[in-house]
Amino acid sequence: MSCCPVTAEPARDVADHIGVMKKVGNTNLYVTGPASSKAGIIAYPDIFGLDSGRTKADADTLGKLGYTVVVIDITDGEYLEDANGAVEWVKKFTFAEQYGPRIQDAINFLRNEVGVERMISYGMCWGAWVGATQTTQTDPVVLGHVSFHPSWILENKLNGDGAVDKLAAAVKVPQLLMPAGDDPDYLKPDGSVHKILKARDDIGPQSDVLLFADQIHASLRTACITYQRSVASRLNLINWTATLAATGAALAAVGISGVALNEDDHEFVNWSATHKCRPHSFYVPETVDEVEKILQTYHAKKQKIRCMGAGVSPNGLGFSGKVSDKNKEKLQVTVQTGMIVGDLLDKLRAYGMTMQNVASIRDQHVGGICQAGCHGTGANIPPIDDQIVEMEIVTPAKGKMILSATKNPELFELAKCGLGALGIVTKVTLQCVPMHKLIEKTTVMTVHELRKNHTRWLREFQHLRYMWIPYTDSVVVVQCRRAEENELLNEKRFPPLQNNDDVRMMAPRKLYLELTHGKPEPDYLDWSFTKMRDKLLEINPLDKQHVIRVNKVEKKFWKLSEGYRVAYSDDVIGFDCGGQQLVEEVSFPTTGTLDIDFMVGLLKRIDEENIPAHSPIEQRWTARSTSLMSPASSSDPNQIFSWVGVILYLPTADKFVRTAIQDRFMDFYAIYRDYMESFGATEHWAKIEWPEDAAERQKMRDRLNRRYPLDKFRKARDELDPYRILSNQIVDELCA
Numbered sequence: 243m244s245c246c247p248v249t250a251e252p253a254r255d256v257a258d259h260i261g262v263m264k265k266v267g268n269t270n271l272y273v274t275g276p277a278s279s280k281a282g283i284i285a286y287p288d289i290f291g292l293d294s295g296r297t298k299a300d301a302d303t304l305g306k307l308g309y310t311v312v313v314i315d316i317t318d319g320e321y322l323e324d325a326n327g328a329v330e331w332v333k334k335f336t337f338a339e340q341y342g343p344r345i346q347d348a349i350n351f352l353r354n355e356v357g358v359e360r361m362i363s364y365g366m367c368w369g370a371w372v373g374a375t376q377t378t379q380t381d382p383v384v385l386g387h388v389s390f391h392p393s394w395i396l397e398n399k400l401n402g403d404g405a406v407d408k409l410a411a412a413v414k415v416p417q418l419l420m421p422a423g424d425d426p427d428y429l430k431p432d433g434s435v436h437k438i439l440k441a442r443d444d445i446g447p448q449s450d451v452l453l454f455a456d457q458i459h460a461s462l463r464t465a466c467i468t469y470q471r472s473v474a475s476r477l478n479l480i481n482w483t484a485t486l487a488a489t490g491a492a493l494a495a496v497g498i499s500g501v502a503l504n505e506d507d508h509e510f511v512n513w514s515a516t517h518k519c520r521p522h523s524f525y526v527p528e529t530v531d532e533v534e535k536i537l538q539t540y541h542a543k544k545q546k547i548r549c550m551g552a553g554v555s556p557n558g559l560g561f562s563g564k565v566s567d568k569n570k571e572k573l574q575v576t577v578q579t580g581m582i583v584g585d586l587l588d589k590l591r592a593y594g595m596t597m598q599n600v601a602s603i604r605d606q607h608v609g610g611i612c613q614a615g616c617h618g619t620g621a622n623i624p625p626i627d628d629q630i631v632e633m634e635i636v637t638p639a640k641g642k643m644i645l646s647a648t649k650n651p652e653l654f655e656l657a658k659c660g661l662g663a664l665g666i667v668t669k670v671t672l673q674c675v676p677m678h679k680l681i682e683k684t685t686v687m688t689v690h691e692l693r694k695n696h697t698r699w700l701r702e703f704q705h706l707r708y709m710w711i712p713y714t715d716s717v718v719v720v721q722c723r724r725a726e727e728n729e730l731l732n733e734k735r736f737p738p739l740q741n742n743d744d745v746r747m748m749a750p751r752k753l754y755l756e757l758t759h760g761k762p763e764p765d766y767l768d769w770s771f772t773k774m775r776d777k778l779l780e781i782n783p784l785d786k787q788h789v790i791r792v793n794k795v796e797k798k799f800w801k802l803s804e805g806y807r808v809a810y811s812d813d814v815i816g817f818d819c820g821g822q823q824l825v826e827e828v829s830f831p832t833t834g835t836l837d838i839d840f841m842v843g844l845l846k847r848i849d850e851e852n853i854p855a856h857s858p859i860e861q862r863w864t865a866r867s868t869s870l871m872s873p874a875s876s877s878d879p880n881q882i883f884s885w886v887g888v889i890l891y892l893p894t895a896d897k898f899v900r901t902a903i904q905d906r907f908m909d910f911y912a913i914y915r916d917y918m919e920s921f922g923a924t925e926h927w928a929k930i931e932w933p934e935d936a937a938e939r940q941k942m943r944d945r946l947n948r949r950y951p952l953d954k955f956r957k958a959r960d961e962l963d964p965y966r967i968l969s970n971q972i973v974d975e976l977c978a
Contacts, residue, residue, distance in 0.1 A: 259298035269347035270315035275305025277895030282358030286369025291321030364388035416448035541638035579609030619862035637665035709858035736806035776893035827887035829873035830923035837884035
């Protein structure tokens with residue numbers, strides 16, 4: 243007997259993940275996200291456990307958006323291989339003796355070690371039922387619960403027909419159920435569970451059921467993570483009411499149908515937990531009209547308001563997340579700017595299209611990657627802002643406007659990379675390309691080998707990325723060319739990675755065992771390389787000699803990772819950036835091997851300044867952008883720009899150590915600013931930080947004034963937002 247429909251999928255291989263396992267009390271927890279956060283999430287796995295499919299990876303997605311997430315090993319590692327016998331398995335455990343104490347351990351961890359003040363929960367399949375049962379307790383602690391492909395049917399299996407309705411009547415906090423097409427009718431919209439929840443005065447208005455009719459039980463987690471990401475990226479999961487509003491679920495409107503939360507304890511934290519803000523009000527508009535009303539209100543009050551993005555950069559610059567139009571002939575797609583990039587790529591596949599390029603990660607909102615000047619790599623591909631064909635923008639003074647090369651063209655060139663200061667971008671039309679496969683080759687080379695071939699490679703490869711490993715003589719070179727339509731793509735021509743993970747991880751694991759004196763964490767053999775690097779750096783992240791040892795084992799890892807990979811472009815051109823980090827990236831125009839000279843000189847300066855430079859220093863390239871405020875802006879259509887990002891990871895939860903790393907990084911940043919001046923380099927807008935020293939601030943202001951047409955930008959801002967309500971501190975100081 244099973245708790246799942248017969249069409250349910252079995253367990254899947256575990257996806258890549260970046261969190262860590264912790265033992266808290268008697269409970270094993272998978273922990274991901276910032277070490278300190280006001281907002282926490284408790285996650286319950288399905289019957290296949292923590293290492294099934296995307297269970298951990300989905301938690302990481304939420305963790306990257308600023309929430310501390312714990313996935314509870316609710317049965318101490320005892321899970322199933324398939325759904326057969328699930329009910330008998332469930333009967334082995336009781337809430338009082340098994341589930342409850344482990345949930346309490348998770349709550350204690352979030353409260354006492356992370357500082358979480360508010361939390362919600364979500365569960366998948368059987369885990370959805372466990373989480374719902376938790377919300378029937380006297381003090382459920384969580385503010386609400388989300389059930390993905392819910393196996394609430396277990397109530398009937400265990401306690402007789404009608405028990406599931408009693409569960410719906412007993413829960414004490416709002417519920418959001420997401421059944422699949424093959425789940426029981428009573429779990430679907432207008433089924434008995436939905437009717438009971440909606441009829442309740444206490445939680446009815448905030449509860450809902452959303453049907454994923456074209457999904458089957460268990461595969462729904464893949465569909466639902468789109469929903470999950472969009473919820474989280476807009477909300478920080480601080481308030482359950484806002485959660486439902488953010489998804490368009492039914493809520494009573496107050497003035498506007500989007501929700502305004504007039505509490506003073508809402509805290510938004512970026513992915514690396516290095517920046518936070520506490521707004522007095524938080525709005526989740528559901529239509530462009532609501533955006534206009536909000537801006538009109540704040541324009542009249544002359545009060546600041548900002549559009550919140552996904553929080554993956556220090557400088558938060560979405561809305562709703564739908565594809566509103568597509569033109570397969572022109573290879574163009576019109577998308578609402580609250581859509582997550584990864585979700586857009588998934589949608590584009592169905593149309594036979596893909597984006598020209600993407601940044602290293604895909605958790606940003608479309609609006610954010612355009613407004614902040616984000617980019618991928620490829621000397622013939624412009625930054626993402628220059629891929630905009632048309633945009634809809636809502637401004638405080640002039641309302642909604644449509645901008646393109648033929649409609650307000652001068653403003654269009656300013657607003658494509660507008661820093662969120664000229665208006666709220668609600669919709670963009672992007673120029674895409676046909677979906678295609680890439681042949682990716684990873685090799686490790688010396689600088690001498692690089693210099694001989696570099697200019698040819700820039701022309702030859704559609705995408706090119708160098709990952710420089712400080713204090714070694716090595717550079718990881720990743721080259722991608724487009725596969726021809728009928729090209730033979732077999733392993734004989736393109737031999738894949740030859741070494742398994744155990745071989746590739748041999749040197750990092752050996753160093754880890756040495757540094758931990760043979761007492762590793764129990765799951766260290768399951769760690770990815772990026773997680774292992776974090777663990778190694780955590781031991782002494784600011785000691786130069788220690789960092790050199792870590793960098794040298796990274797070189798060995800990459801040397802054993804040489805080989806080819808052939809896949810669709812949107813599966814290839816991303817990059818695992820690792821855990822929480824501090825990054826400063828700059829862009830500069832380059833010809834010949836000037837970009838190689840830049841790196842050689844930078845590495846020399848790093849050594850001279852005794853900087854414990856973590857790896858890698860990533861170098862990429864783009865074509866110029868016609869956006870006037872882009873760091874790659876140029877009137878020369880043939881100009882190539884190089885982008886170089888330096889990094890220090892934040893591999894520890896220790897607040898004192900994190901502060902020390904941040905302080906050292908600011909020293910690093912100051913040295914980097916000084917070094918880059920002679921190359922005409924400019925900071926990436928999503929990475930820029932004003933220095934505290936007044937003289938340094940003025941120096942930066944003067945440099946940015948030389949680089950950008952700030953008079954035009956100020957004039958446009960004065961016309962569209964005369965009271966500067968949309969400008970953050972960086973833009974205000976830039977335009978002072």
